[in-house]
Amino acid sequence: MASREQWNSKAGFLMAAVGSAVGLGNMWRFSYLTAEGGGAAFVALYLVFTLMVGLPVMLAELTVGRGSGKSPIQALAHYANGVTGGVAWKLLGVVFVAAGFLILAYYGVIAGWTVRYAGEALMGFGADPAAHFGEISQGIDAFLFHVVFMAVTVWIVRSGVTTGIERVSLFAMPLLFVLVIGIAVYASTLDGVGPGYAYYLNADFANALSTKVAVDAAGQAFFSLSLGMGAMLTYASYLGRDHDLPVESAIIATADFGVAFLAGLMVFPLIFALGLQSDVLGLESDGSTIGALFVALPKAFAGMGDAGRVVGFLFFLALVVGALTSAISLLEVVVSAAIDGLGWERSRAAIVMGAAITLLGAAAASSTDVLGVMDGVANNLFLVGGGLGLAIFVGWLMKDPIAEARTGDRQGWLTGWLFLLRFVVPAVLLWVLWNSVPATLDSIAGLFR
Ligand code: PHE
Numbered sequence: 001m002a003s004r005e006q007w008n009s010k011a012g013f014l015m016a017a018v019g020s021a022v023g024l025g026n027m028w029r030f031s032y033l034t035a036e037g038g039g040a041a042f043v044a045l046y047l048v049f050t051l052m053v054g055l056p057v058m059l060a061e062l063t064v065g066r067g068s069g070k071s072p073i074q075a076l077a078h079y080a081n082g083v084t085g086g087v088a089w090k091l092l093g094v095v096f097v098a099a100g101f102l103i104l105a106y107y108g109v110i111a112g113w114t115v116r117y118a119g120e121a122l123m124g125f126g127a128d129p130a131a132h133f134g135e136i137s138q139g140i141d142a143f144l145f146h147v148v149f150m151a152v153t154v155w156i157v158r159s160g161v162t163t164g165i166e167r168v169s170l171f172a173m174p175l176l177f178v179l180v181i182g183i184a185v186y187a188s189t190l191d192g193v194g195p196g197y198a199y200y201l202n203a204d205f206a207n208a209l210s211t212k213v214a215v216d217a218a219g220q221a222f223f224s225l226s227l228g229m230g231a232m233l234t235y236a237s238y239l240g241r242d243h244d245l246p247v248e249s250a251i252i253a254t255a256d257f258g259v260a261f262l263a264g265l266m267v268f269p270l271i272f273a274l275g276l277q278s279d280v281l282g283l284e285s286d287g288s289t290i291g292a293l294f295v296a297l298p299k300a301f302a303g304m305g306d307a308g309r310v311v312g313f314l315f316f317l318a319l320v321v322g323a324l325t326s327a328i329s330l331l332e333v334v335v336s337a338a339i340d341g342l343g344w345e346r347s348r349a350a351i352v353m354g355a356a357i358t359l360l361g362a363a364a365a366s367s368t369d370v371l372g373v374m375d376g377v378a379n380n381l382f383l384v385g386g387g388l389g390l391a392i393f394v395g396w397l398m399k400d401p402i403a404e405a406r407t408g409d410r411q412g413w414l415t416g417w418l419f420l421l422r423f424v425v426p427a428v429l430l431w432v433l434w435n436s437v438p439a440t441l442d443s444i445a446g447l448f449r
Pocket of ligand 1: 224
């Protein structure tokens with residue numbers, strides 16, 4: 001077998017990993033969860049979970065990926081020798097790949113909305129964004145834009161790790177940073193944005209300290225960092241031994257949090273400047289939350305005249321770019337598993353798996369209720385459960401994880417890492433599962449009632 005492909009440069013890996021992390025999760029999901037969860041209090045909780053739970057699991061994924069040089073299923077088998085449970089740990093890898101399948105299926109549908117909105121922004125949004133969103137978010141329209149988005153994703157993954165993924169990330173991520181910073185700065189120049197900042201930056205802990213908000217914040221930390229389903233593991237499998245994994249984990253997490261934070265600095269001032277907060281914060285019927293951004297922001301852009309067309313286009317362009325580099329990483333998990341496990345060629349794996357995922361997306365495109373349930377199942381069950389499994393495997397069973405993770409002599413940090421991975425991460429994730437599984441199962445049952 002030819003030796004495994006490797007990233008061309010450190011920056012290439014970092015941009016790809018940041019590209020995986022930064023996506024719709026940072027902009028669409030983060031904004032509406034923040035609105036639901038009481039503004040800054042939610043952000044604070046989310047930051048705590050990122051540091052306490054997200055970072056340790058990220059380092060665990062990078063460690064297993066780099067050490068094995070394999071895709072998730074084979075990577076777990078690589079370390080499972082002589083470990084309690086043995087090769088049954090491969091099943092965790094199977095769950096990872098299944099999660100990639102499930103997430104990309106609905107992620108592609110939301111990404112399709114953003115592609116459409118980028119185009120519509122240029123032409124100017126119409127008078128009734130709520131009705132418009134209701135029409136285009138479900139049904140054949142939603143499916144067709146999903147197909148377009150998936151075709152581009154497949155094409156990039158098919159082109160290879162360095163010639164496809166790395167190249168696109170090196171171009172896309174700087175573009176995304178410029179867009180997000182530029183729009184946040186522009187928003188700050190509008191009149192009437194004060195209440196938007198106040199809402200976003202003043203903590204309303206009374207509202208936020210509920211179990212539901214904490215569970216959402218933990219799930220969001222996992223989703224946003226692309227953890228619990230082998231995306232970071234897979235990207236790290238293309239790394240050499242010379243990478244300082246703790247430092248790189250910290251860089252990825254910082255960039256991810258930074259973009260989410262900036263997204264709040266774009267979204268809340270824009271919405272409050274136009275007095276549209278009730279569109280997002282009212283949240284009368286649940287389910288409307290998923291679409292809140294796609295309704296309130298077009299209204300805001302429509303109210304801003306010609307400037308709104310340009311800013312609206314750039315805003316949705318940023319979403320498209322973020323979504324694309326994340327979708328690439330989701331597909332890469334499934335594709336690399338097919339290459340390693342089934343012996344397929346990359347091209348065949350990308351096309352066949354991409355087509356299968358696109359078809360599964362029809363379920364998400366059929367109704368936003370189904371999409372919401374897929375999102376809940378993916379986060380609350382797959383990612384949190386997958387992160388728990390990996391924390392137990394690396395923290396308790398794998399032989400000498402510290403030696404696998406280290407490059408130089410950062411022993412002190414790594415002892416702290418192992419402590420978090422062994423005790424804090426499992427405790428927090430079990431608590432999250434305990435509190436979210438009944439509601440998640442109930443939401444699935446709800447689809448059939
Ligand atoms: N982190 C991505 C986002 O925030 C989503 C994602 C989740 C990507 C899991 C890969 C794996 O949009």
